[in-house]
Amino acid sequence: MTGMQVGDQTIRYDRKATAAIYASLKGGWAEDCRCVGCRNLMAQRDVIYPPAFRELLDRLGIDPSKEGEAVADGPLTNGLHHYGGWFFFVGEMVTAGEGISEVSDSPYFGYFFTRGGPCPKEFHGGPHLGIEFTAHLKWILNEPWDSDLRVAGAPRPPKRPV
Numbered sequence: 001m002t003g004m005q006v007g008d009q010t011i012r013y014d015r016k017a018t019a020a021i022y023a024s025l026k027g028g029w030a031e032d033c034r035c036v037g038c039r040n041l042m043a044q045r046d047v048i049y050p051p052a053f054r055e056l057l058d059r060l061g062i063d064p065s066k067e068g069e070a071v072a073d074g075p076l077t078n079g080l081h082h083y084g085g086w087f088f089f090v091g092e093m094v095t096a097g098e099g100i101s102e103v104s105d106s107p108y109f110g111y112f113f114t115r116g117g118p119c120p121k122e123f124h125g126g127p128h129l130g131i132e133f134t135a136h137l138k139w140i141l142n143e144p145w146d147s148d149l150r151v152a153g154a155p156r157p158p159k160r161p162v
Helices: 015-024 029-033 036-043 051-060
Strands: 002-006 009-013 069-075 081-095 109-114 128-137
Touching: 009 109, 015 051, 015 081, 029 036, 029 069, 036 069, 036 081, 051 081, 051 128
Parallel strands: none
Antiparallel strands: 002 009, 009 081, 069 081, 081 128, 109 128
């Protein structure tokens, strides 16, 4: 495993093992869920993750189009919408730290490494960590954020063990 320090957190990770797991996944949480919040995230996925965060995901072997889970919490007073979510990777925590790392090229995006979160079954059976992110996103769909309409025939998200 390779070591890395981000902010006050230190981790070890296995890029090759993580990339192999992501290559085996058909899609991410949002594709399985298809709720209005997840569809809003998918519609702008190429722009919501700042370049510095995308570089970190790539370094860890994570596909940025395959979140382990995403949560849309609704509108904020600044007109944006609060989102949170997780990506997972093969790794272990060395120093847990206490702070959220903020990405300098995006004032409304932060993340931290965590041992918790709704980890997909593909990462069970070995050392794994998550990157929990928080973001403020635009609402770009033509339907209200609270409509929670599902696409006809879309499957419900799979139950993910905690």
